[in-house]
Amino acid sequence: MDDHYHAVIMAGGGGTRLWPLSRRRRPKHLLALFEQETLFQNTVARLQGVFPPERIWVVTVAEQAAALQAQAPAIPRQQYLAEPAPRGTAAVVGLAAVALRHRDPQAVMAVLPSDHFVRHVALFHRLLRAGYLLAEEGFLVTLGITPTYPATGYGYIQRGAPVGTYADLKAYRVKHFKEKPDQPTARRMLAQGGYAWNSGMFVWRADVILEEIARQMPDLAAALEDIAAVWGTPKQEAVLARRWPALRAETVDYGVMEGAQQVAVIPAQGLGWSDVGSWESLFDVLTPDEDGNILRGGEHLSIDAQDNLVFVQNGQQHKLVAVLGVEQIVVVDTEDALLVCSRDQAQRVKEIVRQIEEKGLDAYR
């Protein structure tokens, strides 16, 4: 990738949507869901093929920084940027833009979640390249995913006029961002065409995104200006610590993208992507056996069981798990908790976490 191209991994999330595996103190990107390595390590590995470590950045929160550094020691220590407290992706993006612009005023940055799954890495690299090329022209680029089914768990992007072809991929102006739809709306959009899932992956120039923040989020911009003024000096941490906590938490989608002037989408088809946002989403990315079952960890037996997900982890891998006569069930067994839920209700796992909090069962959060 070009010397000005940087990749910024957002790795500060909490996330309980994969409870009981993900926990307050064990967020999703620190889970080894698919292989021996964590989702964060998978994300870094996907980038290391095309970026030198000096152009891979990680934005995280203070309490996760040490764990992340240990998992990806090749990335220089000063490229781990720690928020004093989480304040949403708009602030994350602004902080990263300040740091990158300080290093390289011409920096173009891809902003990438740390906990997504991507099957086809070569296509992912081509998509990134297309994003950088388009971003160099001043666009805020969002990487889209061509829908394969009427998902209700993703936001949608409606495309407008074409703006050209980059790295053999077509780019379009963005007409509308749509929030997660209900099922009929999702089906209608899929039938109508011209929509992409919002992947939460973006590419833009550091100076362009900072200008948009200045235009739309003046409070954040003022804080970032103060921080930028002392960046790289001994005062950096003190100013960050003083300015950050007062910020209003906001996502980059709502705070910046929806009102931005030059927004484009590059839809990717066949990327094999998932945001791994619920147990249900694992059916999109893991290959089931001939009965449609995905059985991970431990010994497994299944009799007349179809389309189930059984996940056994964290010290329970010595177990024999037998499923008999059940369909469309998700089972997740960990050392201190067991989840049994129907597949189509898996997104309601957050209600379990809410009940855990209400009942003060803190050990299980």
Added chain:
Amino acid sequence: MDDHYHAVIMAGGGGTRLWPLSRRRRPKHLLALFEQETLFQNTVARLQGVFPPERIWVVTVAEQAAALQAQAPAIPRQQYLAEPAPRGTAAVVGLAAVALRHRDPQAVMAVLPSDHFVRHVALFHRLLRAGYLLAEEGFLVTLGITPTYPATGYGYIQRGAPVGTYADLKAYRVKHFKEKPDQPTARRMLAQGGYAWNSGMFVWRADVILEEIARQMPDLAAALEDIAAVWGTPKQEAVLARRWPALRAETVDYGVMEGAQQVAVIPAQGLGWSDVGSWESLFDVLTPDEDGNILRGGEHLSIDAQDNLVFVQNGQQHKLVAVLGVEQIVVVDTEDALLVCSRDQAQRVKEIVRQIEEKGLDAYR
């Protein structure tokens, strides 16, 4: 109870129908399913109110004898009769009859499985008393359970002519024993009336049952005669060890009851009885919560979940088990195995055990 009345507990079974809780080396009667005590201890406790320990006997297999003695130390050691190897309930009954007749030629014996559940103990005692009174007249008495639903997991007994009333309970001659029926047959029998479930609990005089064995099972009778000849002498164990292994395994139902001359049934209504023969059967005897869920062991959360059984035992009680959006599911979590099955397939758990054996996963048997 009268001085000649004895109770014989059959406690030699293996049983894997409650896998993964029951195992080859942890048979059902050694499980603490309902309370702190095991089913065997529950069975002993049910009898201790009305029998002195000197008239409670236990027939078991050699490798379980020590565990059972430890659980019911009040029963004199010599009243634990150990089969050298399991040879079916006909042999168990014959051995017990030999031992009892040696002690008391007028002995009347109730033969009781060690792993059943009985809710209404006072009625159970009355039923036993009725059985003894009728047995004294020379009948082989089987204790029946008036069906409450068209169960397919029990054998049925069709009653014939009345033979009288004993302890306020009506007794009838047995017209037919029927094997476990299919669902339509079970429904027909329930609609027709005059059928009782075969509880596997019997009462008879020791001399009468030995005569019937002599008439119908001459091989067993010959072995029992040899054993009886040396019973109470130093040769007892040696003869038992020599004669027992060659016996053909047979149940008392098929080997004796079906062809016997004087057979009666006393049906009991409202006993709250179950043979605890499958996870499904626990729904008959455990009280569910307002959603119809039975949640035992550990911490539990349930959201939109109905009519499930969740059993957490053997070192997993520290767990939080969350069920979400599932119905009619059985979940059993133990230290080394987890079962998730649909309630109406629970009787197929034996197929899991068979697969475990076929795959050589011996640790999980």
